[in-house]
Amino acid sequence: MASVRSTITKLSIVVVAMYGFSYALVPIYDTFCEITGLNGKTNDVAYTGNDIKKENRFVKIKFISNVANSAPLYFEPAVTEMTVQVGKPYNTHYVMKNNSSKQLHTTASPSVTPGKYAEYFKKIECFCFNQQTINSGEIKDLGIQFVVDDDLPTNIGDIVLSYTMFDITNNVMESSKL
Amino acid sequence: MNRLSILLIIMMSSVSSFADWEVNMPRGVSPTANAAYDLHMLIFYITVVIGIIVFGVMFYSIFHHRKSKGAKPASFHESTTVEIIWTVIPFVILVGMAVPATKTLIMMEDTRDSEITLKVTGYQWMWKYDYVEDNVSFFSKLDNKSNEARQLGSKIDVNKVDNYLLNVDNEVVLPTDTKVRILLTASDVIHAWWVPEITGKKDAIPGYINELWVDIKKPGVYRGQCTELCGKDHGFMPIVVRAVPRQEYVKWVSLNQKNRVADKSE
Amino acid sequence: MSTNIDHIKEEHHHQPSGLMRWITTTNHKDIGSLYLWFSLLMFFIGGFMALIIRAELFQPGLQLVVPGFFNQMTTMHALIMIFGALMPAFVGLANWQLPMMIGAPDMALPRLNNWSFWILPFAFAMLISTLFFESGGPAAGWTLYPPLSLQGGNSMPFVIFSLHLLGASSILGAINVIATILNMRAPGMTLMKMPIFVWTWLITAFLLIAAMPVLAGAITMLLTDRFYGTSFFTAAGGGDPVLFQHIFWFFGHPEVYILILPAFGIISTIIPAFSRKKLFGYDSMVYATASIALLSFIVWAHHMFTVGMPLAGEIFFMFTTMLIAVPTGVKVFNWVATMWKGSMTFETPMLFSLAFIILFTIGGFSGLMLAITPADFQYHDTYFVVAHFHYVLVPGAIFAVIAAVYYWLPKWTGKMYNETLGKVHFWMTTVFVNITFFPMHFVGLAGMPRRIPDYAVQFTDFNMIASVGAFGFGLSQLLFVYILFQTLRQPVTAADKSWEGAEGLEWTLPSPAPYHSFDTPPKVD
Ligand SMILES: [Cu+2]
Numbered sequence: 001m002a003s004v005r006s007t008i009t010k011l012s013i014v015v016v017a018m019y020g021f022s023y024a025l026v027p028i029y030d031t032f033c034e035i036t037g038l039n040g041k042t043n044d045v046a047y048t049g050n051d052i053k054k055e056n057r058f059v060k061i062k063f064i065s066n067v068a069n070s071a072p073l074y075f076e077p078a079v080t081e082m083t084v085q086v087g088k089p090y091n092t093h094y095v096m097k098n099n100s101s102k103q104l105h106t107t108a109s110p111s112v113t114p115g116k117y118a119e120y121f122k123k124i125e126c127f128c129f130n131q132q133t134i135n136s137g138e139i140k141d142l143g144i145q146f147v148v149d150d151d152l153p154t155n156i157g158d159i160v161l162s163y164t165m166f167d168i169t170n171n172v173m174e175s176s177k178l
Numbered sequence: 179m180n181r182l183s184i185l186l187i188i189m190m191s192s193v194s195s196f197a198d199w200e201v202n203m204p205r206g207v208s209p210t211a212n213a214a215y216d217l218h219m220l221i222f223y224i225t226v227v228i229g230i231i232v233f234g235v236m237f238y239s240i241f242h243h244r245k246s247k248g249a250k251p252a253s254f255h256e257s258t259t260v261e262i263i264w265t266v267i268p269f270v271i272l273v274g275m276a277v278p279a280t281k282t283l284i285m286m287e288d289t290r291d292s293e294i295t296l297k298v299t300g301y302q303w304m305w306k307y308d309y310v311e312d313n314v315s316f317f318s319k320l321d322n323k324s325n326e327a328r329q330l331g332s333k334i335d336v337n338k339v340d341n342y343l344l345n346v347d348n349e350v351v352l353p354t355d356t357k358v359r360i361l362l363t364a365s366d367v368i369h370a371w372w373v374p375e376i377t378g379k380k381d382a383i384p385g386y387i388n389e390l391w392v393d394i395k396k397p398g399v400y401r402g403q404c405t406e407l408c409g410k411d412h413g414f415m416p417i418v419v420r421a422v423p424r425q426e427y428v429k430w431v432s433l434n435q436k437n438r439v440a441d442k443s444e
Numbered sequence: 445m446s447t448n449i450d451h452i453k454e455e456h457h458h459q460p461s462g463l464m465r466w467i468t469t470t471n472h473k474d475i476g477s478l479y480l481w482f483s484l485l486m487f488f489i490g491g492f493m494a495l496i497i498r499a500e501l502f503q504p505g506l507q508l509v510v511p512g513f514f515n516q517m518t519t520m521h522a523l524i525m526i527f528g529a530l531m532p533a534f535v536g537l538a539n540w541q542l543p544m545m546i547g548a549p550d551m552a553l554p555r556l557n558n559w560s561f562w563i564l565p566f567a568f569a570m571l572i573s574t575l576f577f578e579s580g581g582p583a584a585g586w587t588l589y590p591p592l593s594l595q596g597g598n599s600m601p602f603v604i605f606s607l608h609l610l611g612a613s614s615i616l617g618a619i620n621v622i623a624t625i626l627n628m629r630a631p632g633m634t635l636m637k638m639p640i641f642v643w644t645w646l647i648t649a650f651l652l653i654a655a656m657p658v659l660a661g662a663i664t665m666l667l668t669d670r671f672y673g674t675s676f677f678t679a680a681g682g683g684d685p686v687l688f689q690h691i692f693w694f695f696g697h698p699e700v701y702i703l704i705l706p707a708f709g710i711i712s713t714i715i716p717a718f719s720r721k722k723l724f725g726y727d728s729m730v731y732a733t734a735s736i737a738l739l740s741f742i743v744w745a746h747h748m749f750t751v752g753m754p755l756a757g758e759i760f761f762m763f764t765t766m767l768i769a770v771p772t773g774v775k776v777f778n779w780v781a782t783m784w785k786g787s788m789t790f791e792t793p794m795l796f797s798l799a800f801i802i803l804f805t806i807g808g809f810s811g812l813m814l815a816i817t818p819a820d821f822q823y824h825d826t827y828f829v830v831a832h833f834h835y836v837l838v839p840g841a842i843f844a845v846i847a848a849v850y851y852w853l854p855k856w857t858g859k860m861y862n863e864t865l866g867k868v869h870f871w872m873t874t875v876f877v878n879i880t881f882f883p884m885h886f887v888g889l890a891g892m893p894r895r896i897p898d899y900a901v902q903f904t905d906f907n908m909i910a911s912v913g914a915f916g917f918g919l920s921q922l923l924f925v926y927i928l929f930q931t932l933r934q935p936v937t938a939a940d941k942s943w944e945g946a947e948g949l950e951w952t953l954p955s956p957a958p959y960h961s962f963d964t965p966p967k968v969d
Contacts, residue, residue, distance in 0.1 A: 062295065064297060064310065066363050066365065067365070068365055068384055068385065069365055070301070070365055080310065080311075109385040109386075111363075111385065111387040112387070113361065113387045113388065113389045114287075114389065155290075157290030157291060158292075160295075160387065162361070162363065162387040164363065164385045164386075
């Protein structure tokens with residue numbers, strides 16, 4: 001029965017395509033997040049453009065920190081609040097201390113709220129682009145250089161920037177063993 | 179079958195006559211919770227009216243168009259006009275619901291002009307609160323009495339425990355008549371922060387930050403719970419918010435403030 | 445087509461007997477029966493878990509189980525009821541009915557049919573065996589949200605593998621259904637002349653084919669996140685736990701309609717039969733079903749309004765979700781219009797169908813309330829949601845399955861069930877289902893979260909009522925089993941056309957229906 005066979009073939013293609021689609025949703029989601037600020041994620045590679053113009057308006061940025069899974073880390077922003085001029089680059093840093101008795105590997109995940117303003121918060125330099133290694137008892141300054149895009153809408157409230165620090169020592173150890 | 183229409187009537191009158199049985203959403207003490215309550219009641223009454231009409235027609239038919247009463251089946255089985263009408267009317271009703279719902283949503287998402295910021299972090303299984311501007315910070319978990327009583331085979335009568343499962347060791351204190359921005363995140367798995375009378379819930383997601391706002395209009399103690407399954411003790415991480423007048427809040431802050439720098443050397 | 449029929453006939457002659465008959469069978473009726481019995485068994489296992497849950501929730505304080513085990517029960521109850529009880533029940537009905545309704549001898553792919561059934565017992569044996577692991581069964585909810593599900597014990601790979609098997613079984617079944625419907629209809633039966641049950645199953649099968657692979661993808665990503673160092677869903681590696689929820693519900697919402705569209709088909713068959721009047725608005729029923737299916741792919745995020753979406757996203761998903769009320773409303777209005785000026789009698793299948801319309805509609809109303817995003821912030825993850833989806837799945841989907849069994853039982857067995865007992869079963873089931881689930885609306889609105897093993901004392905009264913109802917509901921289903929066995933012991937007396945108003949090709953066959961439904965295709969004009 002040729003027609004049954006062709007139905008099966010077509011349907012099997014749909015099945016395979018839909019399985020592929022579930023994986024395609026990963027990059028689609030990332031792109032979608034970038035456009036809409038869906039999860040408040042900021043750029044994860046350094047901003048290198050130079051098309052941002054300085055404007056005579058200011059916006060308040062609040063810095064927040066979290067330590068995931070109660071890892072033995074002290075992790076706090078050096079300054080909790082900055083009023084910044086739109087279009088002008090600024091520097092600030094977070095302070096991290098390893099309270100454990102061994103060396104730790106960490107990585108930070110940034111998040112901005114309201115999420116729709118995440119795309120205007122451009123990081124020129126950020127500790128979150130790389131993993132950190134920190135010795136027992138060591139205190140580190142983790143720097144950020146950022147600029148607020150002049151496309152930022154007017155009449156907005158404060159922007160909150162949050163970093164969550166993850167202890168990924170176990171993952172790093174495991175992959176180095178391989 | 180009449181039972182069902184009785185149930186509907188009970189539901190309609192529930193707000194007043196069943197007050198102490200707690201059959202309805204509580205009216206809020208914050209603009210967002212109030213708006214949610216109003217929308218809830220609006221949609222509820224609309225569905226009740228639709229239900230009465232549709233089920234009314236259906237029961238009329240069940241009682242009158244039955245074979246035992248000698249009913250002969252009619253032969254009609256389609257009518258484009260009728261079908262278009264009952265596609266368009268629900269659509270119009272939906273638009274009527276969507277307008278106030280959208281307005282409320284826009285109001286709820288607007289966190290601008292908040293005066294203080296409270297950061298809430300979910301842990302398995304407790305909450306941490308950080309008052310971002312005021313440097314107050316503490317953990318809050320199920321109080322000891324509830325915790326003892328809730329153990330399997332504790333033999334403690336939970337009815338005699340004060341606010342069983344809804345009491346904590348450290349309450350959140352917030353000022354009344356103040357717009358408070360609440361930032362939500364988590365340390366381990368997803369939790370959700372919910373105090374029905376002051377705000378709807380929002381998820382606290384590890385690595386990400388969410389927000390909502392409250393503006394409590396009435397001093398009092400408001401209780402809620404974690405509402406996203408977060409492991410074995412998900413049912414045991416309550417939230418208690420004590421809303422106090424502004425001056426009292428300022429006093430509370432000065433008593434509980436800590437020194438940030440001292441903290442670092444711990 | 446003739447080669448296929450010869451092939452089946454040939455197999456018929458070498459048919460083994462005893463247990464081997466059931467293991468090797470490629471007959472659509474045998475396989476349909478296997479599916480239905482299996483589903484009944486799973487319904488009782490899942491129901492037993494529900495009763496453990498309700499027993500613990502009978503009063504505040506923990507009396508019977510520890511919280512970790514309670515979470516395993518809620519998780520397993522959902523997985524077993526959805527994948528073990530409801531989906532196989534509908535596939536069983538499809539197996540029995542589709543060939544008879546379209547005038548075919550059997551399903552298009554009999555051997556595939558055998559496989560898709562026999563995967564199930566193995567998958568469920570594996571799933572249920574995790575409960576006996578030292579670290580216990582899955583406890584992160586049937587939705588398997590990470591990071592919580594990544595914390596689980598050793599059960600996780602087994603649960604995921606069994607879900608893969610269940611998905612494969614459903615996909616094979618769906619391919620078979622589509623191949624059968626598209627290729628094996630009797631001459632003259634155009635698509636728009638197909639019985640409505642066939643239509644709803646055709647659309648359901650497409651939903652299965654589009655949705656199940658997405659679930660497979662999502663849980664495979666979970667597995668690699670846990671064991672192979674990927675980080676699709678962990679923020680530490682740049683992933684996002686919310687992404688899992690998006691992918692899961694992209695499958696999950698169509699899944700909801702997979703569970704309800706065949707039920708719509710059953711109700712649309714039974715209401716006209718006992719109203720002795722043609723289904724009102726056949727065309728619009730078909731279009732409504734198709735539009736519900738299409739809409740189901742663009743509403744998924746209404747399950748996750750509280751994850752913090754941008755305003756535009758919340759508004760979009762609110763509007764599309766509300767839109768589903770339109771085609772669903774059309775269906776309810778069409779059913780009422782079918783009854784209008786009919787000549788109704790109220791045998792058991794009709795009673796279950798009428799209860800379906802009312803109680804499913806109540807579930808639809810609470811669904812509409814849940815669609816309103818700002819109000820959903822209050823309802824989300826409370827017992828209000830539990831009440832909502834149990835109203836659409838128990839007096840919705842399950843009532844439809846029960847109605848279908850009563851309706852077609854005389855055709856399948858040639859024997860008539862006891863009408864009085866059937867009515868007793870109906871009234872007990874309907875009363876208890878409401879005693880169980882209606883109070884859940886109240887505790888949910890009053891603030892009781894779902895998936896908690898213990899609760900504050902102000903929720904006690906309604907929880908007690910719900911628990912009493914649940915045990916009553918469970919006991920009433922034992923009566924159903926009794927009725928089934930009692931029917932099977934009867935002599936063959938049922939007429940070929942067992943119901944005065946029944947329409948369709950299946951009623952032109954003798955009762956019980958012959959092993960091969962239509963050896964020569966009937967003519968349809
Ligand atoms: Cu929690």
